[in-house]
Amino acid sequence: MGLSETDVAKQIQHMIAFIQQEAAEKVEEIEAKAEEEFNIEKSRLVSQQRVKIIEYYNKKEKQIELQRKIQHSNLANASRLSILKARDDYVQALKEEARKQLTILTQDRSKYQTILANLIAQGLFLLMEKEVTLRCRRNDFHLVQQLTPDIIQRYKQELKQNDIKITVDDKNYIADDSAGGIELYAMGGKIKVSNTIEARLSMIFNQILPEIREKLFGINQNRKYHD
Amino acid sequence: MLQSRGVSDLLAAEKKAQELIEEARKRKNKRIKDAQSEAKAEIEHFKADRERQYKILEQQQLGNRTQMTEQSSKETQIQIGALKSQYESNKQQLLQRIITLVCDIKPEAHMNARF
Numbered sequence: 001m002g003l004s005e006t007d008v009a010k011q012i013q014h015m016i017a018f019i020q021q022e023a024a025e026k027v028e029e030i031e032a033k034a035e036e037e038f039n040i041e042k043s044r045l046v047s048q049q050r051v052k053i054i055e056y057y058n059k060k061e062k063q064i065e066l067q068r069k070i071q072h073s074n075l076a077n078a079s080r081l082s083i084l085k086a087r088d089d090y091v092q093a094l095k096e097e098a099r100k101q102l103t104i105l106t107q108d109r110s111k112y113q114t115i116l117a118n119l120i121a122q123g124l125f126l127l128m129e130k131e132v133t134l135r136c137r138r139n140d141f142h143l144v145q146q147l148t149p150d151i152i153q154r155y156k157q158e159l160k161q162n163d164i165k166i167t168v169d170d171k172n173y174i175a176d177d178s179a180g181g182i183e184l185y186a187m188g189g190k191i192k193v194s195n196t197i198e199a200r201l202s203m204i205f206n207q208i209l210p211e212i213r214e215k216l217f218g219i220n221q222n223r224k225y226h227d
Numbered sequence: 228m229l230q231s232r233g234v235s236d237l238l239a240a241e242k243k244a245q246e247l248i249e250e251a252r253k254r255k256n257k258r259i260k261d262a263q264s265e266a267k268a269e270i271e272h273f274k275a276d277r278e279r280q281y282k283i284l285e286q287q288q289l290g291n292r293t294q295m296t297e298q299s300s301k302e303t304q305i306q307i308g309a310l311k312s313q314y315e316s317n318k319q320q321l322l323q324r325i326i327t328l329v330c331d332i333k334p335e336a337h338m339n340a341r342f
Binding site: 026 | 252255262317324
């Protein structure tokens, strides 16, 4: 007869238990796997996005820093420029002061006479022309006419020659508010020597600018070459 | 008779086992899908934190901006003020020098023209 009923039933129970156990193990396996893949996928996604976000904000923060540096540089620049402008303003103010003082000085007749005579003589020596026209301020017209003969003497003596003819322009004058001096024309006005007080002031002022700057603003620490 | 009952029990157990496994698989797939939404939530949180950090920095910089400008212009004004006092104290001496130079005229004939 083989197996008894009970034996068969037991066998079947065993087999059922076996099936159930296998299933439970499989389920456990699946669940473990599920957790594992969940974690992997989640951390993959998170770190992927994290990197992007970190990069994005780092860039933005760098931008802020850049803006700060730009602003700092702009401010330093603007500051330097306004200081330089102020310095230049003072230098120009000095020149204007000098011009005013010179204008006052030319009202001292004896001093002005010497100056004017010298200016004319200097101009003549420069031109070395036979025919020269002098142009002065309206107020100085007579003075210039007075001084001219002596100057011509001097000129002829120095150069031991040369007849020279000087005309004082009575149609055109230097501006009345100018500081004085003389303009000399030769060759029908084609050659001009500007020996006005203003012209002389400009020339001398420019020549001693380094000295002026040093006295007004101190020695420049950044300067390397001095000759 | 017993055999068929045994077999049908086995078949039932097998079927139940398959169902359990199938359910586990379904749960697994759902779990993996959950990863996406959970990751998203975590990232949003991180992003919000970072944004907050950034905003603080931005505000700071904005404040610095105005402060920097004020400071710079204050310092500039001081330096310009110093210029003025230097100008005033050295003015007279320089004016003297300039006027002396302007009035000191030496008319001379050119070297080659003299005898």
